[in-house]
Amino acid sequence: MQRLSESVFTGLCHKVGTPSHVIIRRDVVDITETFTNEILAKSACSMIVSGSHREGFRLEGSDVDIMPFPNNAYVVWDIDQAQNYELGEIFLLLCDSSESPPGYTLLRINLIRNMTGGLTNLYKKYLFAGFKINNNIYISSSKYKQFFGAFLQRGTEHGPCINTYVGGAEFDMALCVQCSFWPPSASSWIDRCHSWPQPHVVEDIVKNGCHFVAIGHKLGRLKDHEWRISFSQAEQKLVYSMNHSQFLTYGLLKIFLKEIINSGIATHDKLLCSYHMKTAVFWVIQQKAIPHWYPQTLLEGFWVCFKLLLRWVYEGVCPNFFIPENNMFLSNIHGVAQRLPFSRLYELYEKGLACLLSSPTIRPYVIKVFYNPRQYICTDEFNPRQSTFENLETAMFLHLDFMKEIYNSQFVSLPIQSGGIVSLETVEHLIGFPLTQYQAVWLQRVAALCFHRIPFLIFYRLTDTGANKLMYRVDKMSCHMLSLAAKFGCFSDTLYLAMRFFHTSRYMKALSIIELTKTKFAQSYAMFNNILVWLERFCQLARGKFSSVLMHITPVNINLHSCYYYMNELIPEQSVLKRSDNLCIPPLVLLYMLEFLCAIHTDSIRAQRALNDLHDVVHFDLEEYKDISWQILGICQQITGNLQAALFSYQQSLRQTPRCGIQTVTLKRIQDIIMTANQL
Incomplete structure (x- = not known):
């Protein structure tokens, strides 16, 4: 089993991530959350990022959960804890668990405290979700969620979450209220923490309290009004405290659940979820069912967790890790409903570890050992038996993944979307x-x-007053900021400066920037296509600062924010975006579009060459955002008067995966071409 465990461990490192991959992901999500809350500090709410994405997973279907909560509302367990808050600043809610199942509670408004504290207006704001029991006013979880859910873009409710879109990315948003105190019903958890987690982790968890999510128990008498005690922050800290073998065991259970246990089952019939897997791992680690968690004992740990899960399903009891009295199977895997999941799990149990052969992800790593049982398997991230070249290659791809994390995290940090001095001040802080x-x-x-968004925002809001000296100063400052954007960011960010020069009819300056950017693109593609050249250049530049170097030599997509227009030619496409969305364009596509638009004013031959290059890129080199790329090719062809080619490009845009949501604009452009052709 040891050799098999090592093989599956290395396979999971490829699928789930190496220790360095997981550290990078967590670092990026942590700083994103910190940055966002620094900006939101003076506003009405804050938020925490939770879910498997926060934990460090990037498996298909890994969810990004956001838990927003009001800054001016706190929950206390007893009235004595209210003394910790200043009168007139905080709206207090008092827990009342007398009518609720374990792990759930009602939230009562402390009328005397809130009215005497000068919070009458704030009290009225929360009264929209109020309901009465015996002359006491409580906050209803369903009313609270319904009210705030109405403000979310394209929000659809499922369970405690509202599925919504922000900045073009999908999120599950769980509305909650914060509590600075550890729940009395979870005090037994503190007493259990003898060996895991470490005392400083326990102290940190208890110090940060908990949250209350707007969802009631399905079997609760007041299920529409109850709130569930959420330990999301505590769970995240527990996952962070796992070693990599424990983390990969958790990842293996998630894969096992998706590809084997729930395979072929309709969504509404899936009774087991990844939260049950996580709970099993927590219990097994804390109870020291496995004395040592190493790569060589990975499958042993997995099998112990699986047997615990099987026992829970047989008994119909899944104890919450923090409040064991809360049976998480009570509402769905209980009584008659136990039979089907138990028979399915027991069938897998009888197969033993051979059941993993049913997993498309794990199967190759199991078969690998059967074919060559004596093959050396290295579980180290950087293999001492590999050459320096191979280890450098590993480091290179690690940091390319880091660039991907940076790019994807832009959509999580909501305040950046509007750009502004506040964001820069937060960076400085x-x-x-x-x-x-x-x-x-x-x-x-x-x-x-920030440096490339602020200038466009200024010019969008600034009207030409005729004061040439003022406009000159603003333009000079803006160009300087756009130059700083290229200096601090990726080399493709120089295209923002080129857009600014094009917009102000400085075509030669724009073409000069474009030519410089094309040279850097050529160097970058040469490096990526020739690994030897890449690594040689990588070693010359890096000197240990891999991530910073990679940001300068890696192109990224260009995002045109919906709050202001960058180019007149793309106004229709930007106009259909929601306020928080971006128009995302591959950098080479925008480069050749800009070169074409500038060159038609200065050099017709160069303009045609740029159009040909754009045609080749759209036809052969793109893997994503093909809808906007075909659209841009059609716009350029329409400008030259080649209506037939433009019509074909627009039709191709409609056939692509709709990444940018521009179909209505594409149809309008097609209609315009048909009308123009009929008039000729």
């Missing part, structure tokens, strides 16, 4: 914090985003 190298580079990227 956080620079003084103790940061990892990845978090420092993330802040560098945020600074670049």
Whole structure:
């Protein structure tokens, strides 16, 4: 079993992530949350990021959960805890668990405290979700969620969450209220923590209290009004405290659940979920059912967790890790409903570890050992038996993944979307914090985003007053900020400066920037296509600062924010975006579009060459955002008067995966071409 465990361990490192991959992901999500809450500090709410995405997983279907909560409302367990808050500043809610199942509670408004504290207006704001029991006013979880859910973009409710879209990315948003105190019903958990987690982790968890999520128990008498005690922050800290073998065991259980246990089952019939897997891992680690968690004992740990899960299903009892009295199977895997999941799990149990052969993800790593049982398997991230070249290659791809994390995290940090001085001030403030190298580079990227968004925002809001000296100063400052964006960010960020020059009819300056950017693109593609050249250049530049170097030599997509227009030619496409969305364009597509638009004013031959290059890129080189790329090709062809080619490009845009949501604009452009053709 040891050799088999090692093989599955290395396979999971490829699928789930190595220790370095997981550290990078967590660092980026942590700094994103910190940055966002620094900006939201003076507003009405804060938020925490939770779910498997926060824990460090990037498996298909890994959810990004956001838990927003009001800054001016706190929950207390007894009235004595109210003394910790200043009168007139905080709206207090008091727990009443007398009518609720374990793990759930009602939240009562403390009328005397809130009215005497000068919070009458705030009290009225919360009264929209109020209901009465015996002359006491409580906050209803369903009313609370219904009210705030109406403000979310394209929000659809499922369970405690509202599925919504922000900045073009999908999120599950669980509305909650914060509590600074550890629940009395979870005090037994503190007493159980003898060996895991470490005392400082326990102290940190207890110090940060808990949250209350707007969802009631399905079998509760007041299920529409109850709130569930959420330990999301505590769970995240527990997952962070796992060693990598424990984390991969958790990942293996998630894969096992998706690809084997729930395979072929309709969504509404899936009774087991990944939260049950996580709970099983927590219990097994704390009870020391496995004396040592190493790569060589990975499958032993997995099998112990699986047997615990099987026992829970047989008994119909899944004890919550923090409040064991809360049976998480009570509402769905209980009584007659136990039979089907138990028979399914017991059938897998009888197969033993051979059941893993049914997993498309794990099967190759199991078969690998059967074919060559004596093959050496290295479980180290950087293999001492590999050459320096191979280990450098591993480091290179690790940091390319880091660039992907940076890019994807932009959609999580909501305040960046509007750009502004506040974001830059926040970056300046956080620079003084103790940061990892990845978090420092993330802040560098945020600074670049601000530098190229602020100038466009200024010009969008600024009207030409005729004061030439003022306009000159503003233009000079804006160009300087756009240059800083390219300096702090990726080399493709120079295209924002080129857009600014094009917009102000400085075509030669724009073409000069474009030519410089094309040279850097050529160097970048040469490096990526020739690994030897890549690594040689990588070693010359890096000197240990891999992440910072990679940001300068890796192109990223260009995001045009919906709050202001960058180019007249793309106004229709930007107009259909929701306020928090971006129009995302591959950098080479925008480069050749800009070159074409500038060159038609200065050099017709160069304009045609740029159009040909754009045609080749759209036809052969793109893997994503093909809808907007075909659209841009059609716009350029329409400008030249080639209506037939433009019509074909627009039709191709409609056939692509709708990543940018521009179908209505594409149809309008097709109609315009048909009308123009009929008039000729």
